[in-house]
Amino acid sequence: MALSQVVGRLIGVREHVVDPGGGGAPRVPRPVRAVVVGGGIAGMSAAVVLAERGVDVTVLEAAPTLGGRLGAWPEELPDGPQRNEHGFHAFFRQYYNWRSILRRVDPELGFLKPIPGYPILSAQWPTEEFGKLPPAPPANLLALLLRSPSLRLADLRGMDRDAALPLLTYDPERTYAEFDERTADELLTSLRLPDRARAMLFEVFSHSFFNHEAEMSAAEMIAQFHFYLLGNPEGLAFDCPDEDYATAIWEPLTRYVEKHGGRVSTGTPAARLDRTPDGWRVTTADGTGHDAGHLVLAVDPPALAALVAASPGLPAAAPELVARMSAFGTPGPPYAVARYWLDGDVRADRAVFSGVSRQATLDSVTLYHRLEEEPRRWAARTGGSVIELHAYACEPGVPAEELAERMRVELTTLWPEAADLRVRELRARVEAQAPAFTPGSHAWRPGVRTDADGLYLAGDGIRTEFPSALMERSAATGIVAANHILRAEGAAAEPVRSIRPRGLLARR
Ligand SMILES: Cc1cc2nc3c(=O)[nH]c(=O)nc-3n(C[C@H](O)[C@H](O)[C@H](O)COP(=O)(O)OP(=O)(O)OC[C@H]3O[C@@H](n4cnc5c(N)ncnc54)[C@H](O)[C@@H]3O)c2cc1C
Structure with a gap:
């Protein structure tokens, strides 16, 4: 463990238990059926946890291959087949929940290899290196301020330090109450940073959330600074699979779910949802009905809005969910x-x-x-x-x-x-499938539990009460959805973890 992590621990910068799990039988005491719509990280994380506890779970995935935005598929090139992927992903080390799912298929996470360095390139200024900072705060922040060629002492003097305070006082309620109506752009401008520091230290970071600063909530930006830098004990260095995502992740996870009695069905789009006396029916595009007591919708925001709109019974069964869809379904x-x-x-x-x-x-x-x-x-x-x-x-x-x-x-x-x-x-x-984090969006962002019994949401656009983002939020919400089902059925829940829940200078 690095010295910065030892110091960090003393001030509470460490892994925190959000939900200790446990509390029930190792397996559901009676037969329980669940359907998960969407075979990305969120859906497969839910399926893994449910299948382990003996829930008869079926994953319905629209695409021919699993993984969604972390997907991989075969591609024919003139000189032979290659796997292509939805895009490069950084597997950060504070992704405790996603990593716990991945450990099911590789307990040592040997397929994840450390990536040396995390440089930021610019045509105007010298490269800035993020990957070699001490892992934990406050040492990482101090090192950044002292070492960064993009920030000099005079810049720090000219900066509005009061405006920077919210970055260090993240609070899951107060931050949203105070900053969700403002834009990330306004927040960054108020810091009065020189252009170079803003470009090299802040902009690349904010772009990674698939939203423009001028259209992104300042509260979300503060939350992400907390999750990746200012409350994160593991550092900005990250790992990546050394094989494509299908080989490293999706094929082994599918085998794992099947070994535990679950089913994973690709090329099977859900077309409509209906409430039934015993739970839910999902009708797929070929007209087949899948009945279950519990339903997890783990699709991207526009797909969720489309599925809800195609389900005429939902306004009566889940009016609040339906009301949130017009804003939620508009992607970034x-x-x-x-x-x-x-x-x-x-x-x-x-x-x-x-x-x-x-x-x-x-x-x-x-x-x-x-x-x-x-x-x-x-x-x-x-x-x-x-x-x-x-x-x-x-x-x-x-x-x-x-x-x-x-x-x-x-x-x-x-x-x-x-x-x-x-x-x-x-x-x-x-x-365009990434969730939008527009100003004011916290008020209508749906959480995992909906207003309909037995109907849950999971994905990277779903609200969590603890710090999380991107892949980690997808996995965490998938696990939380599974936990609601397991607790309702008397089975033990899965532990959920996150980083320090509040900023270093946040008031209790
Ligand atoms: C280019 C790119 C780079 C990224 N880089 C990073 C990174 O470095 N680090 C990081 O943490 N995150 C990164 N992300 C974000 C990350 O990919 C997502 O947060 C995560 O994969 C979302 O997973 P999900 O399960 O919530 O949603 P999705 O992956 O969107 O999965 C939803 C699934 O539902 C399926 N579906 C939709 N409609 C239906 C239907 N009607 N019936 C059945 N199935 C349906 C879809 O086909 C899809 O498979 C990146 C994303 C992109 C696009």
Whole structure:
């Protein structure tokens, strides 16, 4: 354990137990059926926990492959098959709940390899390194303020320190009451940071939440600073699978759920939900009805709104849920992912993953041929490289290929050698499925429990009472949904964990 973590522990910066779990039988004492709609992280996390406790669980996934936004699928390239993925993901070390699900299929998490460094690239300023800070606060913050080339003493003097205080006083109620109506952009402007510090230290971070600062709640931004930096005992360094997500995660998790008596059905979109005397019926697109006492809806926000709208019985069964859908179902801005198979490689000292600041489109670069086994083999065989470019919140209405080309050109301004690499293949996508965290959204954000008995929600747009985000929020809400079902049926619940629940300077 690093010294900063020892100091952090003394002031409560450590793993906290949100729900100790337990409290019931190891297996449900009578037959219980549950249907989970959506086979991404949220749905599969719920299914894992339910299946372990003997619940007869069926996962219905619309796509031909599992994983949703962490999905992977086969792709035919002219020189042979390759797996493609929905996009590079950083598995942070404070993702306690997601990691506990992954430990079911790899107890040592050996498939997750540490990624050296977390540089932020800019065409205007020298690279900023986030991955090598001490892991825990307050040492990480002090080191950032002392070491960062983007912040000098004079900048700190000129900064509005009172405006920065909310970043250190995160509170799950007060922060939202005071800041949810304001935008992240207003909050950052009020800090009076020099442009360089704002660009290099704050903007890349805020873009990672798939929302524009001008359209994102300041409270959500404060919550995410707390979750990733100012309340996180594990640091900003992260790990990544060394195989594609289907091989490393989805195939083993499917086998695990099936071994515990569950079923996972891909290519099976849920088309409609109905209340029945004994619970719920999910009718799939082929007309098959799936009856269960409990139903977990673990789909992305626009899919949830569409499913609710296609279910004429829901306004009577779950009026509050239905009322929240018009706001919740509107996703954040589109994001773009472009995977390039190129002739030749970039410089050997380029990092596996880099964030990018102040390019019009490009937000991150990942060198897949230095990350996962299959692209590594392809690059060794061909002398080429596999490079993935992301835009986390881009201009609407622009075709995927055009966004891909804009990102490629922007990359060449950061890494000039990339201009010499001929494009062999490109797979480009633009999607809008990420939750929006607009100002005021906390008031209508649905939680796991709905106003209808036996109907639960899970996913990265669902509210939690403890710090969480992105993949970790999906896994945590999936587990919390499963726990509601297990407790209702008399079975032991699963522990839920998170980081320090409040900011370092938050009042009790
Ligand atoms: C490009 C990109 C990069 C990212 N990077 C990171 C990162 O570095 N770190 C991080 O923590 N997070 C990252 N994320 C976010 C992360 O992917 C999501 O938070 C997480 O995967 C969401 O999981 P989920 O289960 O909540 O939703 P989803 O993954 O959206 O799963 C929902 C599932 O429901 C299915 N579905 C929809 N409608 C129906 C229906 N009617 N019937 C049946 N099934 C249906 C969908 O097909 C999908 O499989 C990234 C996301 C993207 C897009």
